[in-house]
Amino acid sequence: MEMVTLTIDGIKVEAPKNSTVLEAARKAGIKIPTLCFLKGVNEIGACRMCVVEVKGARSLQTSCVLPVSEGMEVITNSPAVRESRKVTLELLLSDHNLECPTCIRNLNCELQTLAEELGIQSIRYPGVKSKAQYDDFSPSIVRDTSKCILCRRCVSTCHNVQSVGVISPNYRGFETVIAPVFDMSLNEVPCVNCGQCILACPVGALKEKDDTHKVWQALADPDLHVIVQTAPAIRVSLGEEFGGELGGIVTKKLPAALRRLGFDKVFDTDFSADLTIMEEGSEFLDRLQNGGKLPLITSCSPGWIKFCEHYYPELLDNLSTCKSPQQMFGALVKTYYAEKTGIDPAKIFSVSIMPCTAKKYECQRPEMFSSGYQDVDVVLTTRELSRMLKEAGIDLRKLPDEEFDEPLGISTGAGAIFGATGGVMEAALRTVYEIVTKKELDNIDFTEVRGVDGVKEATIDIDGTKVNVAVAHGLANARKILDKVKSGEADYHFIEIMCCPGGCVGGGGQPILSAEERWEVDYREERANAIYEVDRNMKLRKSHENPAVQTLYKEYLGEPLGEKSHKLLHTHYTKRDLF
Amino acid sequence: MAVALNQQQDFIEKLNKIEDMLKKYQGKRSALIQALQEAQAIMGYLPIEVQKLVAENLGVTLSEVYSTITFYSFFNLKPIGKYHIRVCLGTACYVRGAEKVLDRLKTELGIEVGDTTDDLKFTLDGCRCIGACGLAPAIIVNDEVYGRLTPDKIPEILKKFE
Numbered sequence: 001m002e003m004v005t006l007t008i009d010g011i012k013v014e015a016p017k018n019s020t021v022l023e024a025a026r027k028a029g030i031k032i033p034t035l036c037f038l039k040g041v042n043e044i045g046a047c048r049m050c051v052v053e054v055k056g057a058r059s060l061q062t063s064c065v066l067p068v069s070e071g072m073e074v075i076t077n078s079p080a081v082r083e084s085r086k087v088t089l090e091l092l093l094s095d096h097n098l099e100c101p102t103c104i105r106n107l108n109c110e111l112q113t114l115a116e117e118l119g120i121q122s123i124r125y126p127g128v129k130s131k132a133q134y135d136d137f138s139p140s141i142v143r144d145t146s147k148c149i150l151c152r153r154c155v156s157t158c159h160n161v162q163s164v165g166v167i168s169p170n171y172r173g174f175e176t177v178i179a180p181v182f183d184m185s186l187n188e189v190p191c192v193n194c195g196q197c198i199l200a201c202p203v204g205a206l207k208e209k210d211d212t213h214k215v216w217q218a219l220a221d222p223d224l225h226v227i228v229q230t231a232p233a234i235r236v237s238l239g240e241e242f243g244g245e246l247g248g249i250v251t252k253k254l255p256a257a258l259r260r261l262g263f264d265k266v267f268d269t270d271f272s273a274d275l276t277i278m279e280e281g282s283e284f285l286d287r288l289q290n291g292g293k294l295p296l297i298t299s300c301s302p303g304w305i306k307f308c309e310h311y312y313p314e315l316l317d318n319l320s321t322c323k324s325p326q327q328m329f330g331a332l333v334k335t336y337y338a339e340k341t342g343i344d345p346a347k348i349f350s351v352s353i354m355p356c357t358a359k360k361y362e363c364q365r366p367e368m369f370s371s372g373y374q375d376v377d378v379v380l381t382t383r384e385l386s387r388m389l390k391e392a393g394i395d396l397r398k399l400p401d402e403e404f405d406e407p408l409g410i411s412t413g414a415g416a417i418f419g420a421t422g423g424v425m426e427a428a429l430r431t432v433y434e435i436v437t438k439k440e441l442d443n444i445d446f447t448e449v450r451g452v453d454g455v456k457e458a459t460i461d462i463d464g465t466k467v468n469v470a471v472a473h474g475l476a477n478a479r480k481i482l483d484k485v486k487s488g489e490a491d492y493h494f495i496e497i498m499c500c501p502g503g504c505v506g507g508g509g510q511p512i513l514s515a516e517e518r519w520e521v522d523y524r525e526e527r528a529n530a531i532y533e534v535d536r537n538m539k540l541r542k543s544h545e546n547p548a549v550q551t552l553y554k555e556y557l558g559e560p561l562g563e564k565s566h567k568l569l570h571t572h573y574t575k576r577d578l579f
Numbered sequence: 580m581a582v583a584l585n586q587q588q589d590f591i592e593k594l595n596k597i598e599d600m601l602k603k604y605q606g607k608r609s610a611l612i613q614a615l616q617e618a619q620a621i622m623g624y625l626p627i628e629v630q631k632l633v634a635e636n637l638g639v640t641l642s643e644v645y646s647t648i649t650f651y652s653f654f655n656l657k658p659i660g661k662y663h664i665r666v667c668l669g670t671a672c673y674v675r676g677a678e679k680v681l682d683r684l685k686t687e688l689g690i691e692v693g694d695t696t697d698d699l700k701f702t703l704d705g706c707r708c709i710g711a712c713g714l715a716p717a718i719i720v721n722d723e724v725y726g727r728l729t730p731d732k733i734p735e736i737l738k739k740f741e
Binding site (some may be wrong): 068171579 | 627630631634635641642643644645646648650667
């Protein structure tokens with residue numbers, strides 16, 4: 001790598017030739033404030049927070065897009081630089097809805113932090129505020145442009161990371177607003193509800209639709225039997241909201257916390273993840289052996305499902321008909337569990353804790369009423385659960401370890417790894433291999449489908465049959481695989497697609513990290529590593545060995561792909577318009 | 580009824596024409612502004628139906644198309660009337676009462692700035708300095724300048740276009 005030498009604040013710094021001044025400064029331990037910059041996603045030099053003085057340049061330069069050059073002399077902290085940043089920030093604040101204490105991002109807001117760091121104590125620019133839009137028609141995502149600072153991090157994420165592209169800057173100058181076409185609601189355009197825009201937003205302009213009040217109400221109702229399921233990815237992220245390390249494992253704190261909130265039963269979505277493997281593994285074998293539609297594509301991720309319905313309707317027949325683990329769980333709670341316990345399903349209130357905003361949409365789909373009721377009543381994101389716990393004065397760190405309730409809280413390591421990209425594929429391979437070969441796997445770790453690469457491919461030998469698998473996470477990566485399938489270029493048998501980068505550990509409902517933290521460490525990788533640690537420490541690590549799932553088939557469902565499974569655990573899809 | 584049918588026919592014919600025009604831009608994202616200009620030359624404005632055609636053919640999102648149209652002031656989202664009235668709101672006109680002239684135009688035409696009358700006769704817009712400061716306050720109707728206006732002169736001017 002060709003290196004250049006430059007001086008930053010009098011310090012000699014070596015940096016790769018194609019790097020930016022911002023990167024070089026960071027390596028030298030010099031902090032330059034940023035706002036619109038989101039490493040690898042949005043590097044456009046728009047907000048002018050990162051300006052620096054460069055010797056010989058006529059005006060201040062934006063360091064996030066300024067390439068280093070030999071002999072360059074940079075000053076990051078001069079009176080002119082500081083004043084420029086202050087003016088910029090004050091102008092941003094002058095058109096900002098300053099209701100900070102009641103904002104969902106209070107104390108986790110990059111604008112707020114910058115105002116503190118730059119010592120802003122008054123705003124010198126009173127004046128009119130731009131016209132704001134408040135859009136809460138989507139079941140998943142709320143837009144409040146009164147807080148938007150037009151950084152475009154959400155736009156880049158939506159267009160480039162997810163290749164969805166339903167929000168853009170509309171109009172110009174002071175009238176500019178980040179919005180869907182014709183200022184419609186997100187609900188009226190082909191948004192897939194993934195919530196990656198929320199994770200990218202430095203302020204409170206994008207947030208999840210808050211459903212905590214519905215759960216508070218249910219918990220306070222003595223007539224309701226309120227149950228909760230928790231997704232695999234929650235156990236490696238909720239701790240972060242309570243000051244824990246990135247990817248800290250809180251599996252056993254979860255039941256304790258949820259019981260203290262007042263839930264009657266605390267169950268685990270990992271259980272129905274195992275069940276999903278039984279159904280989906282059987283479906284894969286059925287298609288493989290009986291000439292069914294291949295490749296089979298996983299269907300756990302509701303953002304991905306809606307993406308497929310809008311953008312790749314010609315591949316709908318390739319989707320597994322299996323519902324997601326959340327919805328399988330929901331259908332069983334108000335049928336199997338209700339029968340088993342003798343509780344009137346009308347009195348069961350079913351809540352799920354998900355790393356996902358698209359799940360809020362999924363639970364309202366008309367196909368998700370198989371029990372005769374809405375199978376899952378309310379979906380809360382990791383962030384909403386954390387707010388409820390804080391409101392109730394429950395500190396996760398101070399809780400004792402507890403276990404999930406039986407029987408729907410029993411799970412295996414295969415269920416747990418659903419939370420990371422490649423996990424569903426690996427869990428399925430563990431089971432499919434053993435069912436087909438009737439032999440025990442020597443090594444159950446399919447490491448070739450793990451990791452942060454956007455697209456992963458592998459060929460697995462199952463008793464002489466070569467099975468080509470592919471895994472993609474993040475929808476722009478998914479497109480690469482899907483286009484190959486469409487053109488006939490690829491010969492896959494089984495594909496896993498997760499809507500969010502990293503899989504569910506990187507879901508749009510997960511704790512939000514600042515741009516600085518995201519640059520520091522790959523949070524998805526940290527959480528995924530934790531998920532694999534959870535798996536390693538489980539006694540049972542294959543879905544077909546889950547005793548509660550075996551009992552469920554014996555007592556109630558019969559066999560995978562049987563009549564009852566078909567009614568409760570499988571679904572169908574709808575082609576949706578693109579425009 | 581017959582008029583409405585004719586209008587619909589005309590609209591569809593123009594859409595077909597635009598679709599033909601777009602053939603040369605298949606998959607060419609970088610041709611967005613060019614394609615929009617040509618489409619507007621055919622239709623007169625850029626309704627959502629046209630935007631969808633452009634998005635589909637060029638392989639860009641509808642969101643990008645709308646974003647581009649609303650950024651550039653020479654693209655129109657709504658039909659433009661036969662007579663396009665632009666009221667100069669530049670400094671000289673403004674201090675000599677352009678706002679009152681504009682208000683009178685709004686009342687006489689019964690529309691807001693940026694709108695077009697239902698009979699598609701008049702479109703009312705504000706604009707920056709038109710270089711006729713000596714005649715302030717001034718307006719332009721299509722290409723003709725009317726200067727030294729007072730609100731009371733407006734009805735008389737509008738009469739010319741009936």
